[in-house]
Amino acid sequence: MIARAQTVLLVLVLLGAGVLLGSFLLEWRGRELAVPASGPEFEGLPSSISPESLTDRISVEVLNGAGVPGAAAQITEALRDAGYDVKTFGNAPSFEYERTIVIDRSERSGAARSVADALGVDEVRAEPRPALYLDATIILGLDWKLRLEKLR
Numbered sequence: 001m002i003a004r005a006q007t008v009l010l011v012l013v014l015l016g017a018g019v020l021l022g023s024f025l026l027e028w029r030g031r032e033l034a035v036p037a038s039g040p041e042f043e044g045l046p047s048s049i050s051p052e053s054l055t056d057r058i059s060v061e062v063l064n065g066a067g068v069p070g071a072a073a074q075i076t077e078a079l080r081d082a083g084y085d086v087k088t089f090g091n092a093p094s095f096e097y098e099r100t101i102v103i104d105r106s107e108r109s110g111a112a113r114s115v116a117d118a119l120g121v122d123e124v125r126a127e128p129r130p131a132l133y134l135d136a137t138i139i140l141g142l143d144w145k146l147r148l149e150k151l152r
Helices: 002-030 051-056 071-081 111-119 144-151
Strands: 059-064 085-091 101-104 124-126 136-140
Touching: 059 071, 071 085, 071 136, 071 144, 101 111, 111 124, 111 136, 111 144
Parallel strands: 059 085, 059 136, 101 124
Antiparallel strands: 101 136
């Protein structure tokens, strides 16, 4: 008799827990996440970027192919100020680049061209590498200061 009462009580507790869990999941799944239009996390964004467009930001890497210390860091700062999402920056495999080049990594319509236009670079090379999760690679050449001036 006691074992039967314990079994019934256990079944009732499990049913109650299931109802609460189901109710929670239905309520949670039905909610939309609100994205604030402004707030501390959006202060200081360039005017060309809205909070809604953050998922559409163009992601780039900047590689110093000029051999000038700090060139990649300076271009990175200017690109970020212009609204680009610079994922990484560092040195190119060599420092023998005379001209800055932009390489299209994602083939996302117009992304690499936008970077090239911002830098004042005419040619965009297509070398897709989806595994990099980048839209473009910028390899700075000896003309990097001209590119910096163009960004500012």
